[in-house]
Amino acid sequence: MAKKESPKYRILKLGLSAGILFHLVAIAYSPNSETELGTFLNPLFQSYLHFFEFTTSWSFFAPDPGSFLVYFEWELLGKQGEQLELGQFPDLVAESAGDSNFLLKQEQDMRKLSVSRFMAAYDARAEKMLIPYLCFSSSRQGTSSFHHQGTPSLRQGAPLLEAVDSVRLWKVIELIPPLKEIALGHRKIEDARGRERHWITHAYCKDLEL
Amino acid sequence: MKKLWDHFWFQVDGRAQVFLFRKIFCWILFGSYFSRSFDLELLYSNEGLLQVASIPAVLFSDYRFSILNYLSGVNSLWLFHGLFLTSLVFLAFGCLTWFMSLVALFCHLSFIHRNLGAVYGADTIATYYLFYLCLFEIGESKIFKKIPLSSAVFRLMQIQLCVIYAYSGFEKLRGASWWNGDALWYALMNSQVSRWNMSWVFHDSGASVWFSLPIALASYGVVLWEVYFPVLVWSKRWKFWILGTGAVIHAMIGICFRIPFFAAVMVCAYLLFLDSKELKHFTQFFKKILSRFKLA
Numbered sequence: 001m002a003k004k005e006s007p008k009y010r011i012l013k014l015g016l017s018a019g020i021l022f023h024l025v026a027i028a029y030s031p032n033s034e035t036e037l038g039t040f041l042n043p044l045f046q047s048y049l050h051f052f053e054f055t056t057s058w059s060f061f062a063p064d065p066g067s068f069l070v071y072f073e074w075e076l077l078g079k080q081g082e083q084l085e086l087g088q089f090p091d092l093v094a095e096s097a098g099d100s101n102f103l104l105k106q107e108q109d110m111r112k113l114s115v116s117r118f119m120a121a122y123d124a125r126a127e128k129m130l131i132p133y134l135c136f137s138s139s140r141q142g143t144s145s146f147h148h149q150g151t152p153s154l155r156q157g158a159p160l161l162e163a164v165d166s167v168r169l170w171k172v173i174e175l176i177p178p179l180k181e182i183a184l185g186h187r188k189i190e191d192a193r194g195r196e197r198h199w200i201t202h203a204y205c206k207d208l209e210l
Numbered sequence: 211m212k213k214l215w216d217h218f219w220f221q222v223d224g225r226a227q228v229f230l231f232r233k234i235f236c237w238i239l240f241g242s243y244f245s246r247s248f249d250l251e252l253l254y255s256n257e258g259l260l261q262v263a264s265i266p267a268v269l270f271s272d273y274r275f276s277i278l279n280y281l282s283g284v285n286s287l288w289l290f291h292g293l294f295l296t297s298l299v300f301l302a303f304g305c306l307t308w309f310m311s312l313v314a315l316f317c318h319l320s321f322i323h324r325n326l327g328a329v330y331g332a333d334t335i336a337t338y339y340l341f342y343l344c345l346f347e348i349g350e351s352k353i354f355k356k357i358p359l360s361s362a363v364f365r366l367m368q369i370q371l372c373v374i375y376a377y378s379g380f381e382k383l384r385g386a387s388w389w390n391g392d393a394l395w396y397a398l399m400n401s402q403v404s405r406w407n408m409s410w411v412f413h414d415s416g417a418s419v420w421f422s423l424p425i426a427l428a429s430y431g432v433v434l435w436e437v438y439f440p441v442l443v444w445s446k447r448w449k450f451w452i453l454g455t456g457a458v459i460h461a462m463i464g465i466c467f468r469i470p471f472f473a474a475v476m477v478c479a480y481l482l483f484l485d486s487k488e489l490k491h492f493t494q495f496f497k498k499i500l501s502r503f504k505l506a
Contacts, residue, residue, distance in 0.1 A: 012356075012357050013216075016219075016357060016362060017215070020362055023366065024366075027369075027370065027373055028373060031373075047273045050274050051319075053274070053322055053323065053326075056334040058334075058378045059377070059378065060378045061382070061393065061397055062378060062381035062382040062385055062388070063382065063384035063385030063386075063388070064385040064393065064396070065385075065387065065397040066400060067396045069400055069401065103241070103245075103470055104241070104245035104248070105245075106468040107245035107468075108248055110472075111253060113330075113402050114328055114330040118326070118327030124267070125268045128268050129260050130259070133258065136261075137257065176400060179422060179425065183419045
């Protein structure tokens with residue numbers, strides 16, 4: 001015969017059931033919270049979802065894996081407007097050369113790619129994140145040179161770059177040709193990808209509050 | 211109904227599954243977060259890509275707490291990183307588990323809230339499962355042992371995986387490239403995500419024609435499998451097929467794309483769907499493989 005539950009145990013189980021229901025509703029609706037239902041539920045769940053960061057949409061390679069590559073190009077200019085350095089972020093190909101199969105390196109690349117996609121969503125984000133970084137690492141780190149076509153390393157700034165006066169920034173999108181066009185022979189894989197370069201800003205380092 | 215609810219949530223013993231999951235999951239996370247050491251200052255210091263002062267301007271930061279917003283020095287960042295890695299090692303070895311799971315969750319949330327841009331799939335999954343591990347370990351502690359908390363958390367861990375696949379599958383159904391069957395083409399040809407440059411395979415149109423069909427079939431297969439996973443994984447008849455297919459798909463993802471740790475975390479969560487007998491077979495099989503390679 002089943003053991004009879006004490007009233008205290010029943011109350012605890014009831015509380016636990018309420019907690020389970022609350023969490024279930026939260027994880028079930030949060031990936032799709034930009035809806036009418038979300039507008040209704042957000043005031044109740046928002047603090048919980050944001051505090052524990054249960055806000056992901058679980059859209060892995062979805063709705064589309066992305067028919068393009070996205071990255072940023074930057075140009076450091078001196079006081080006379082002369083070009084000091086050109087570079088891009090993230091520079092995954094160059095950074096991965098020789099050790100692209102190394103597990104940890106791939107993980108590093110993925111995080112840099114995530115940051116670049118995060119910035120690519122809004123130009124203002126890229127401006128707020130990349131410009132201070134480029135100005136800051138150039139003016140305060142001073143040991144060796146920037147990598148050409150690469151991310152300026154925090155440990156490897158350049159004395160030369162104390163001369164950096166401003167930064168110009170672009171977002172670059174490279175389109176991948178559709179498989180059908182390649183299969184039908186309309187295009188070749190080695191043809192130049194469709195490349196679009198979007199202007200973001202020209203910012204002066206001295207105007208930034210560091 | 212009450213009986214069913216009680217039976218499902220409060221009368222299941224998932225300790226063996228969760229203990230093994232914890233061990234493997236924490237070593238995977240250790241590897242993933244150890245790799246972050248190389249870019250720690252770039253991603254999380256005030257001299258890196260996101261200054262603390264800029265956080266409110268780049269994302270909605272209400273309720274998102276990070277201790278790293280207050281400990282902005284580089285030394286404290288490294289110390290905190292060390293603490294996080296240590297907590298994962300303790301958890302993997304099963305030492306001071308409830309305390310270390312709290313530390314690990316606190317450190318993890320602090321890192322992701324410090325720079326939400328540096329977060330990708332493996333991190334988001336880690337957020338949920340570290341949270342569950344934390345609750346599970348609390349449920350296993352002496353004070354809460356009388357409440358069936360760990361049983362309920364075990365079920366939540368299983369359901370979480372179903373939620374992930376359901377949303378991922380439904381989101382794919384919204385995408386034209388998954389309907390057209392060329393989604394995997396775009397993923398493989400994206401040199402930022404793909405592990406190898408695959409363009410040589412599609413060098414001439416003949417080869418592209420030959421590969422069009424397998425790519426389309428694989429694209430449709432992935433969507434079908436993801437959409438049906440949340441239902442079929444509960445069926446005894448279908449469980450092994452759906453988990454086995456998932457293991458193969460994630461192995462391919464781990465090999466072909468730059469996300470091996472993500473693939474490993476997902477497959478690791480499959481352990482939560484094995485019963486005690488199956489789990490025993492799994493560990494025996496695993497030990498056999500390790501001993502064959504003289505690793506154990």
